[in-house]
Amino acid sequence: MAKQYDVLFRLLLLGDSGVGKTCMLRRFTEGEFDPSHISTIGVDFKMKTIEIDGTKVRVQIWDTAGQERYQTITKQYYRRAQGIVFVYDITSEPSFQHIVKWASDVDEFAPDDVQTILVGNKADEETRRQVTKAQGYRLAENYGMEFFETSASTSSNICESFVRVTELVLQAHSRDVDNLLGSLDSYLDKVVLEKEKESQDKDAQRTCAC
Numbered sequence: 109m110a111k112q113y114d115v116l117f118r119l120l121l122l123g124d125s126g127v128g129k130t131c132m133l134r135r136f137t138e139g140e141f142d143p144s145h146i147s148t149i150g151v152d153f154k155m156k157t158i159e160i161d162g163t164k165v166r167v168q169i170w171d172t173a174g175q176e177r178y179q180t181i182t183k184q185y186y187r188r189a190q191g192i193v194f195v196y197d198i199t200s201e202p203s204f205q206h207i208v209k210w211a212s213d214v215d216e217f218a219p220d221d222v223q224t225i226l227v228g229n230k231a232d233e234e235t236r237r238q239v240t241k242a243q244g245y246r247l248a249e250n251y252g253m254e255f256f257e258t259s260a261s262t263s264s265n266i267c268e269s270f271v272r273v274t275e276l277v278l279q280a281h282s283r284d285v286d287n288l289l290g291s292l293d294s295y296l297d298k299v300v301l302e303k304e305k306e307s308q309d310k311d312a313q314r315t316c317a318c
């Protein structure tokens with residue numbers, strides 16, 4: 109079957125347990141929000157195809173467990189990522205403070221050219237806010253990252269942030285997109301291929317360009 113995309117990238121969601129990584133991913137890939145919190149075990153992933161300047165980009169987005177006990181497993185996925193979304197919860201000061209730790213892990217384990225953005229999720233919870241927008245911008249600026257406040261609940265800025273990190277990855281790899289595609293394809297393991305097949309039909313109907 110002919111490929112339905114031009115290039116494939118791997119993105120990773122990182123942040124403390126409960127900040128809303130799974131909900132953000134579900135909102136982006138399925139357009140749904142489930143208020144229950146079932147902690148991710150290890151890692152999971154979903155896929156979506158988006159079109160950027162005429163290029164069909166398939167993004168494989170890995171959702172990692174925020175819980176400390178899974179970190180040996182999740183760190184193994186850092187080196188495979190081209191883009192990383194750091195997520196904190198605007199109603200949780202500790203989750204914001206911990207971004208420094210997540211960023212330091214990425215420094216240690218991810219490729220040097222990995223593209224990153226910072227996201228403050230649960231922006232709909234204004235009355236429970238503990239982290240100001242200005243603090244978010246400042247931290248992002250310190251790391252040279254772009255910053256978004258999102259809400260998986262209302263969908264605000266969800267698509268925009270995933271598309272932006274994908275654009276950054278595409279820009280960073282614009283010269284070697286063909287090589288990258290080849291090496292990534294050969295890297296896909298059995299589980300990924302099976303899941304890829306499963307979602308082909310659904311995906312065809314939800315190409316997103318925000």
Ligand SMILES: Nc1nc2c(ncn2[C@@H]2O[C@H](COP(=O)(O)OP(=O)(O)OP(=O)(O)O)[C@@H](O)[C@H]2O)c(=O)[nH]1
Pocket residue numbers: 123124125126127128129130131132142143144145146147148149172173174175229230231232233258259260261262
């Ligand atoms: N109000 C509000 N609640 C949210 C939002 N996103 C997620 N939540 C809630 O936050 C809780 C945790 O969300 P998850 O997506 O499971 O969190 P996670 O970061 O994937 O957690 P781990 O898998 O343990 O790392 C759930 O009860 C969600 O309903 C949001 O944008 N707004």
